[in-house]
Amino acid sequence: MRKILSSAVLALAISATLGAAGNPRSDAKAQVKFGIDLAQKGLWRDALFFWEKAVEIDPTYAAAFNNLAVAYEHEGLFEKARKAYDTALALAPKNESIRQNYEFFKEINDRASRRNPR
Amino acid sequence: MIARAAATLASVVAVLAVAACGPAIYETPIETPIKPKLDTSPFQRVLVVGFVAGGSEDVDANLETVRLLRSQLRTKSSLRVIEADPVSLLDAAPAQARAQAAAAGKPAVTLDPAALPKQIRDEKDIEAYDYLFTSPDYWKQLGEEFQGPLIVTGTVLFTPYARTGFVQRENESVDAYGRRSVEPTKTYMERKGYILRPKFVFIDGRTGAVMHSEIFREEVLYNPNQETPALSSYFELMDRLIPGFLGTLSSQKIRGMRVLLR
Numbered sequence: 495m496r497k498i499l500s501s502a503v504l505a506l507a508i509s510a511t512l513g514a515a516g517n518p519r520s521d522a523k524a525q526v527k528f529g530i531d532l533a534q535k536g537l538w539r540d541a542l543f544f545w546e547k548a549v550e551i552d553p554t555y556a557a558a559f560n561n562l563a564v565a566y567e568h569e570g571l572f573e574k575a576r577k578a579y580d581t582a583l584a585l586a587p588k589n590e591s592i593r594q595n596y597e598f599f600k601e602i603n604d605r606a607s608r609r610n611p612r
Numbered sequence: 613m614i615a616r617a618a619a620t621l622a623s624v625v626a627v628l629a630v631a632a633c634g635p636a637i638y639e640t641p642i643e644t645p646i647k648p649k650l651d652t653s654p655f656q657r658v659l660v661v662g663f664v665a666g667g668s669e670d671v672d673a674n675l676e677t678v679r680l681l682r683s684q685l686r687t688k689s690s691l692r693v694i695e696a697d698p699v700s701l702l703d704a705a706p707a708q709a710r711a712q713a714a715a716a717g718k719p720a721v722t723l724d725p726a727a728l729p730k731q732i733r734d735e736k737d738i739e740a741y742d743y744l745f746t747s748p749d750y751w752k753q754l755g756e757e758f759q760g761p762l763i764v765t766g767t768v769l770f771t772p773y774a775r776t777g778f779v780q781r782e783n784e785s786v787d788a789y790g791r792r793s794v795e796p797t798k799t800y801m802e803r804k805g806y807i808l809r810p811k812f813v814f815i816d817g818r819t820g821a822v823m824h825s826e827i828f829r830e831e832v833l834y835n836p837n838q839e840t841p842a843l844s845s846y847f848e849l850m851d852r853l854i855p856g857f858l859g860t861l862s863s864q865k866i867r868g869m870r871v872l873l874r
Contacts, residue, residue: 523874530638530872538642557636557873564870570645591637591871602866606646 522552529561538568549578556586564595572603638872643865650814650824650860657761658691658861659817661754662699664741666732667771668806670842674698677768677810677850684854689862694758701765702732705741708750715749735809738767745813748820755817762861763815766825769808770846775833776802805833806842808849812857826860828853 529544542565548558563578579596586592652658660681665673678698686693705728729737744750751763778798786792813825830849834840858864 526874530874533640533872534638561872564640564642564872567644567870568642570647589873591873595870598868598870602644602646602868605866 518552519555522548522555522558525551526555526558526561529565533561533565538565541565542569549581554585556582556589556592559585560589560592560595563599567599567602572606575599576603636874638874639869640872641867642870643867646859646864646866648860648862649826652689652691652762652861655760655762655817656692657694657758658685658689658764659694659696659755659758659761660685660698660764661696662701663765663810664701664705664732664738664744664767665770666738666767667769668842671770671846673768673770673846674700674702676843676846680847680850680854681764681857684858685861688858691762691861694761696758701741701744705744708744708747711747711750732769734771735769738769741767745815745822745825750820751815751817752820755815755820758817760816760818762823763817764812765815766811766813768810770842770849771807771809772804772842773807773831773833774802774804776800779803779835801836803833803835805831805840806845806849807831808846808853810853812860814860824860826856828856 525544525548529541529548532538532544533541542562545558545562545565548555549562552558559578559582563575563582566572566575566578576599579592579599582592583589583596660678663674663677665677667673675698682693682695685691728740732738732741745765755761755763778800780796780798782794783797784792784794807829808831809827809829811825811827814823815821816823830852832845832848855864
């Protein structure tokens with residue numbers, strides 16, 4: 495009986511791993527998590543690479559688009575950041591964190607594009 | 613035996629579940645770079661010439677603005693600051709008006725030197741001098757003297773100002789039990805202060821053409837019991853608008869927090 499249960503646990507772990515590998519959201523999540531670790535170490539360009547990969551794997555993943563937008567902001571790529579925020583909000587319109595990030599971004603974007611007439 | 617094995621299985625599943633979840637929100641500091649409004653790459657040097665200044669007589673707004681901008685540019689921009697005596701544009705203005713009128717072929721009323729206000733008190737007075745900046749020959753000639761730098765000039769109006777109205781104050785009181793409380797109360801009072809309204813004009817010293825100009829406006833009001841010297845107010849207001857001025861010439865970084873999601 496013990497043997498049977500041990501095999502069941504092993505089978506469960508293997509199937510979980512295999513399932514994760516085959517599921518686009520799980521793949522994208524892994525990319526997003528890795529990107530967060532890099533961003534927290536200040537490696538924003540590397541993080542950007544992983545988040546771009548994440549949205550490519552799963553174009554319905556709002557969190558990945560949010561993180562991508564933040565990375566674009568960090569790189570000063572405002573137009574790309576705006577598009578990524580728009581997608582993130584379209585995918586998760588009720589997400590307060592994304593909305594808050596977008597509000598901060600808009601403030602800076604307005605400041606950057608503000609031009610007084612001559 | 614079966615119960616023990618089931619418990620092991622449950623704990624393995626629980627560990628896997630916890631590992632899979634973890635925190636979903638990560639607050640992260642970011643620095644957003646903002647590009648300068650003006651492409652200063654063709655220039656290696658900057659000349660803060662001088663300003664048409666008016667308003668309060670307690671502050672020499674021309675001299676103070678030249679000094680302050682030069683010191684800021686020295687430390688916060690990559691351009692080399694040219695040290696030259698500040699030009700009094702008010703003195704140069706009549707001759708410039710005559711030259712412009714002569715170039716136009718007939719004496720234009722708007723460029724009549726006698727029509728220029730001797731004392732600048734308000735925005736209307738200072739705007740009469742705006743023609744100075746649309747005279748490329750003058751700026752080109754000045755630029756040639758300094759090998760074609762980026763020229764910074766403009767107008768500075770620093771005027772006293774008073775406003776009467778309700779001001780919210782906090783009144784502190786202590787009750788019979790020694791408990792302190794703070795209550796906001798509105799008081800009607802006249803407050804005095806200053807308005808600073810500079811217009812910065814950036815001119816290409818090689819051609820004399822205006823590249824960019826920008827108007828800022830800041831004001832400060834003090835309670836009647838506050839004695840603040842005019843010069844302190846001038847620096848307080850300039851402090852607020854200096855980042856905007858520097859943002860025209862050099863890139864800036866804005867610090868903030870963003871939420872990363874999983």
